[in-house]
Amino acid sequence: MNLLRSVYLRWKALRLPWRKEIFAGSDLDGNLYFERFVRGASRTRRRVIYRKDLSISEYSDKIIPVQWQAWMRHTRQQPPTVSELLQDIRRQERIAANVLKLAETNSRKPNTSLPGEKFQPENCDLELVSKNRCFAGEVRKYRHASVSTKCTMSFNIYLPDTALSNTTKVPVLFYLSGLTCNEDNMITKGGAIPFLSSECIALVVPDTSPRSSGIEGEDDDWELGTGAGFYVDATQEPWRNHYNMYSYVQTELQQLVFSSFSIDSTRVSIFGHSMGGHGALILSLRNPGYYKSASAFAPICHPSTSNWGQKQFKAYLGPNTEDWAKYDATELVKTYDGPELPILLDQGDSDQFYTNKQLQPSHFVIATKSSKNAIQLQDRMQPGYDHSYYFIQTFMEDHIKFHARYLKN
Numbered sequence: 001m002n003l004l005r006s007v008y009l010r011w012k013a014l015r016l017p018w019r020k021e022i023f024a025g026s027d028l029d030g031n032l033y034f035e036r037f038v039r040g041a042s043r044t045r046r047r048v049i050y051r052k053d054l055s056i057s058e059y060s061d062k063i064i065p066v067q068w069q070a071w072m073r074h075t076r077q078q079p080p081t082v083s084e085l086l087q088d089i090r091r092q093e094r095i096a097a098n099v100l101k102l103a104e105t106n107s108r109k110p111n112t113s114l115p116g117e118k119f120q121p122e123n124c125d126l127e128l129v130s131k132n133r134c135f136a137g138e139v140r141k142y143r144h145a146s147v148s149t150k151c152t153m154s155f156n157i158y159l160p161d162t163a164l165s166n167t168t169k170v171p172v173l174f175y176l177s178g179l180t181c182n183e184d185n186m187i188t189k190g191g192a193i194p195f196l197s198s199e200c201i202a203l204v205v206p207d208t209s210p211r212s213s214g215i216e217g218e219d220d221d222w223e224l225g226t227g228a229g230f231y232v233d234a235t236q237e238p239w240r241n242h243y244n245m246y247s248y249v250q251t252e253l254q255q256l257v258f259s260s261f262s263i264d265s266t267r268v269s270i271f272g273h274s275m276g277g278h279g280a281l282i283l284s285l286r287n288p289g290y291y292k293s294a295s296a297f298a299p300i301c302h303p304s305t306s307n308w309g310q311k312q313f314k315a316y317l318g319p320n321t322e323d324w325a326k327y328d329a330t331e332l333v334k335t336y337d338g339p340e341l342p343i344l345l346d347q348g349d350s351d352q353f354y355t356n357k358q359l360q361p362s363h364f365v366i367a368t369k370s371s372k373n374a375i376q377l378q379d380r381m382q383p384g385y386d387h388s389y390y391f392i393q394t395f396m397e398d399h400i401k402f403h404a405r406y407l408k409n
């Protein structure tokens with residue numbers, strides 16, 4: 001930008017009493033953002049002037065950074081700073097580099113022998129911990145060294161026989177569990193496998209946080225630290241080095257699974273419970289078009305406004321609520337602008353965490369109405385059900401059949 005133009009824009013950025021429109025900032029591509037004050041209106045009007053070398057046919061929200069999109073839609077009040085945009089680009093570059101590294105190292109087949117048999121750690125990235133025959137397939141537990149969380153992570157996977165024989169690539173469901181869980185709760189108590197078997201869908205169930213990362217006090221509170229990763233990438237000390245469950249699930253684990261098993265990376269859906277329901281909703285809303293469908297049992301729907309959320313977001317993300325909105329389903333759904341996303345949401349009305357307002361599904365349902373009809377939400381209140389796995393296993397068949405509809409296409 002030449003000096004004259006830069007001085008002019010600084011002048012236009014001054015909030016002078018007679019000025020109706022001010023210059024709010026620019027992105028790294030040179031698009032300019034303005035804010036207009038309209039008498040009597042409840043909020044300002046925000047607009048973008050696209051950089052000069054673009055033709056009108058190229059004008060689109062999609063070329064605007066997400067931080068500026070959020071500002072344009074009033075999801076955030078303060079315009080993003082240049083250093084924030086640069087930081088985000090560096091973060092994306094780091095993730096891309098990690099994915100490349102993983103794709104390279106994981107191009108070998110996983111070790112399928114049990115520990116103590118033929119396992120050679122130097123030759124494989126996935127260590128098979130156990131395997132059990134189950135409903136015309138296998139449940140296997142693996143562990144591996146994780147780049148995102150810088151510790152050993154474990155997950156369970158159900159593979160139907162067609163995937164085990166490597167004849168056909170099968171679709172996959174990722175399930176994110178709730179507070180206090182590890183990779184075992186759902187696979188042993190969720191009752192999912194008979195339905196996955198008859199639909200021929202694989203299931204991946206990761207752990208809910210890093211473990212034994214060495215962070216002081218990590219195990220002291222069941223709502224924070226171990227078992228409570230909240231599916232965010234922490235930015236605050238002491239968590240930021242290890243508590244990166246968003247990148248772990250969205251990028252690292254998926255690449256690992258796609259490169260290791262006979263799974264179709266174009267047919268992926270996600271679901272979860274409570275904290276994991278929150279995880280499933282935010283991952284699907286933040287990655288438009290990636291997941292064919294999403295569903296949740298008793299999800300934490302508006303974490304920025306409930307104890308389950310505020311406590312963890314403050315610790316992992318710091319005090320700025322604009323940073324929380326990036327991981328808050330109710331905030332994200334307001335600006336969702338992707339392709340159609342079918343969502344099924346089940347909530348028991350005798351769930352103690354629902355009655356004490358930790359979950360707030362109504363906030364999500366209301367916010368969905370401002371999502372340009374792209375979200376096809378089925379929300380169901382289930383009388384008499386609580387927050388437990390008895391509730392989850394009751395409606396598991398519905399959830400798997402719901403996802404199967406979208407995964408088969």
Ligand SMILES: N[C@@H](CCC(=O)N[C@@H](CSC=O)C(=O)NCC(=O)O)C(=O)O
Nearest residue numbers: 178179180181185273274275276388389
């Ligand atoms: N220990 C707590 C209850 C913890 C609890 O209910 N955890 C749920 C998930 S809650 C939200 O994320 C869970 O799935 N538990 C594991 C299980 O196998 O049931 C308390 O005492 O209140």
